[in-house]
Amino acid sequence: MEINYFEVLRAGINTTFQDEGRNNLYHIGIPFSGAMDYRNYLIANKLVGNESGSAVIEFALQGPLLKYQGSQINIAISGDVNFELKKGNKKFQGNCYESYTLDNNDEINILSTNKSVYGYLSINGIFDIKYQWGSCSVNTKANIGSNSGKKIKDLQKINIKNIHNNFTKKKLDFINTKIENIRVIKGTNFNYFSEKSKKDFFSKDFNVSKLTDRMGMRLEGPKIENIVDTNIKSEGLLKGVIQVPADGNPIIMLSDHGTIGGYPKIASVVSADYDKLVQIPPGSKIKFKEVKLSDAETLFKLYEIETQSLISKIQ
Amino acid sequence: MIKNISNLGDAAAYCDFGNEVDKKTNSNVIKFFKSIKNKNFDFIKNLTPSYNKLIISFDLKKTNFSKIKKLIENIEIIKDEKLLSKHIVVPVCCDSSFSLDIERVEEKIKLKKNEILENFFSKEYFCYMTGFVAGMPFLGDLDKNMRVKRLETPRVKVPKGSVGITEQFANVYTFESPGGWNIIGNTPLEIFNANNENEPNLINPGDSISFKMITIEEFKKINGN
DSSP, rough: OOOOEEEEEEEOSSSEESSOOSSSSSSGTTOSSSSSSSHHHHHHHHHTTTTTTTTEEESSBBBOOOEEEEEEEEEEEEEEEEEEEEEEOOOOOOEEEEEEOTTTTTTEEEEEEEEEEEEEEEESOOOOOOOOBBBBOOTTTBSSSSGGGSOOTTOOEEEEEEEEOOOOBBOOOOOOOSSSSSEEOTTGGGBBBHHHHHHHHHHOOOEEEEEOOOEEEEEEOOOOOSSSSSSOOOOOOTTTTTEEEEESSSSSETTOOOEOOSOEEEEEEEEGGGGHHHHHOOTEEEEEOOOOOHHHHHHHHHHHHHHHHHHHOOO | OOOOOSSSSSEEEEEOOOOSSSSSHHHHHHHHHHHHHTTTTEEEEEEESSSSSSEEOOOOOOOOHHHHHHHHHHHOOOGGGGOOEEEEEEEEOOOTTOTTHHHHHHHTTTOOOOHHHHHHHOOEEEEEEESTTTOOEEEEEOOGGGGGOOOOEEEEEEEEEEEEEEEEEEOOOSSSSEEESSEEEEEOOOOBBBTTTSOOOSSSSOEEEEEEEEEEHHHHHHHHH
């Protein structure tokens, strides 16, 4: 039997298997997980002719260096990613949103994401990995999902079970738009904060701190002053919810967040802005803009139409 | 039973059952949670019951807040109380190698170790919710004279299986994780098992729990050492 695999020569900072994540488990304490930037995840799969829902490799900031062993395979990378391909003695810069064919001994070197955080590597095949509750998505906190619930490590092998026969070269003309203004809906504890802080929240800049990962985005800026109680009775959280702990620095819950928490909720990021929010790298400035629920619903519909139209352009 | 339903962001309903944290309020939360869950609606993504809230997140591609609100207002609530309860006995070893914060608790509530443990093991507890990390149960209520605040500085690593108390609640750390609860013992029982996908949690909201004191020898035996 032929064996196809990637040898991980360098794992990168936070490289994990991801797919659409898992639902219906919050009540037992297991978060959604899944690809952080869902749109780019969908595009990566379509570029290699995969079914939606297939597993991809997600990387953050610095990605992996992979050496391929096996019979021909197609790969694609989505995001704003600087990467090189090595085919035989030839080394060249790769383009995102374009599929490439790899042969035995070829290498992919994912150097960095440009002014963004996450990127996705897809293959026209199936990784030989474990699924839990129907998803391979890794949750490192509870060691759930593929790869024993852990990040991909240096020198490990990533086995590929099956390569399908779709080798058509695919390409998409697409540039990710960046955002600084994050649209939010007021939270259930908005009135826990002083008048000045409510104004600051919607007018001042916040800095994305280095302590940002798949669980949460920590912000620094004007201190958000609580005038009621810095704790609430622990209750459910969702991705996009912005909590303010006693120190006054907001935290935005991201895909691997704890399922319950006891800090007041000042606001929630609208669904339409989530994919772009997670791509804002540490050190950047962001601002919050308030929108009404009905506007948020419309924004999501438009975002969804745009995503579907991008996907349908890849043939 | 629900006092108010509001939106949390654009893809979730936030159901408020009142300010009280007691068994009665929480039982109402759990009844709603189970009634909705039993329907297996494909447009509902997640349900998070807690002491006095139920958060329902939904797929914005398939529905929206006003439809979900109507649905919650008209849902038929399960009457069968049996759905709510299972009784579980959790063995706990309070050997000094496990009861990391017992001296702190003794000092704070002015009771001796044997008095604290006697009280702790004599009671039956109710599971209000599970979560934060996978499978962690929030159990109550501790007697008034047993209540102690969180550690001023949380531990970076609380050992797996640690049994902690804070304020009116007890919990079990299902994973080694950071945490600020006062640790008084450790259980060798597997409270969360990801390989059992149908029933990963040993303890679920609505269950009743009692703790049984075991010796270090019994602990090692159960733990397979």
